[in-house]
Amino acid sequence: MMTNHGNRLTQGQFSFLPELTDKQITAQIEYALSKNWALGVEYTDDPHPRNTYWEMYGNPMFDLKDASAILTEVNACRKTFPRHYIRVTAFDATQGVESVQMSYIVNRPKTEPGFGLTRQEIGGRQIQYTVHSYATDKPEGERY
């Protein structure tokens, strides 16, 4: 079990808050749409902090401007992957950004075993550190 605040993975913008309701998720989607950002839904069962590429639940929805329709996509992903981590990501194509502007978790497994820290003692007093996700000891799709 994780021993940090909330006993949970704290990636994303709102992981220190109570689980977002559909209404709250919709409000955040509307905020992104008001900035002309494209929304995407991504899922994974490998929550390593440097696992950049979560699986895309379809391409970013560049042409979908309706928050409730986007929420429908979010919920479809949740239904398909109820025990995965799922995040909503907003992409900004503006010159000087061309990157992610929002990213928040909207689904997570019931239990989160967290990560171990592997220490490899090397020269002198130096240690080589590896953060290891306990869940990834099992194959993809069978982790939570």
Place this chain on the structure above:
Amino acid sequence: MTEDKQITDGKKRYSAGVLRYKQMGYWDPHYVPKETDLIAMFRMTPQEGVDSEECAAAVAGESSTATWTVVWTDRLTACDLYRAKAYRVDPVPNTGPGTKTEQQYFAYIAYDIDLFEGGSIANLTASIIGNVFGFKAVKALRLEDMRIPVAYLKTFQGPATGVVVERERLDKFGRPLLGATTKPKLGLSGRNYGRVVYEGLKGGLDFMKDDENINSQPFMHWRDRFLYCMEAVNKASAATGEVKGHYLNVTAGTMEEMYARAEFAKSLGSVIIMIDLVIGYTAIQSMALWARKNDMILHLHRAGNSTYSRQKNHGMNFRVICKWMRMAGVDHIHAGTVVGKLEGDPMMIRGFYDTLLDTHTPMQLEKGLFFEQDWASLNKVMPVASGGIHAGQMHQLLTYLGDDVVLQFGGGTIGHPQGIQAGATANRVALEAMVLARNEGRDIWNEGPQILQDAAKWCSPLKAAIDTWGDISFNYESTDTADFAVTPTASI
């Protein structure tokens, strides 16, 4: 007045003796700056009896080609080109007779790009803020702003990492980053120091930080600090599943030693290192090159800047430091909090932040931005807000400073009554609650205290933070405010 006119007859102009700077050609009210010119804007307080245009011409002269007397060797050069041209002088509003301040002037001076070596802040500053600040014709002189031409910007690397890539590397989007400076800043052993780092990061901060004067003192040598801090960083990363960092200050007495410390930080897997402004412009540029080559974020602490940036009549404005540091290539710079314990007028600070973050900054006199500035695709620098801020001010911080900022709560984390982790958690919860509310369209400026109270109902660390610091504020008058008249009294 004939003695005010530029002397164009070669023989008269270059006959031995002393001329007024205007006669030598350093004042040209009809000059139209070229796209490729650097423009500097100075606040001048002329000595008694020196008229404003002559004073501006003198500043132009002494910061470019002039010396105190005529030299014939000018005629061997394209001296008309190399001579800086003062082309505009405006009286500063609310100075002079009838006010409590001596008469001051804003002087605009244009410099040809060939006066400067590409890619060298040292060379640029040796001209612009070199001898001229001690020059007798001016009682006081302050460099207020500069317009750097795109052609010159393109000779600089710029920020090693930049805001966009920093966020991608850290996997942190859509909110300010959170940090804290390890306290007490002096005296902790490496082991004790790492404890503070671990607690703060596990509690919810993204970064912990060395202070500017933490280098390698008898109580904690630098290698011990680096080793224990990286244990703390990695342990906190495993505890939370987030990328975490600690700004390891590599400031040292020589470049060789700084490189050695930076290499060690890299070998330990640190995502970020830190330097102090006092190491100097060239050293900063060298560290920026190193950081780009080694995938490292480069944090700059502005130690020392207030010795020359704070007083309004002499020195230089911090916005110029911001411009130079973006060119020099740092990724973070301390740029004010508005609400904290250190100097800062809200509009002035917004001007600093815009300078660090915009791709293109329009002229905005109310923010102290005297020039339009195209940033030529140089990366953005992340501003850092540090000094006397706490969770109870979150709505003000987010309103004033926006998302692209590192909010650093040192005392506001470590001084928490329930401990360091609780202090960090209070800050993170307050931040996330406020970003959520703002995005929902709530008026956080007015509803902020209520939003924090609501979050405090389910988050006891936040409640304790508000109970402890809720009423603390630092309301002192700023020494550095914008001087501009809504209708400029321009002398074109």
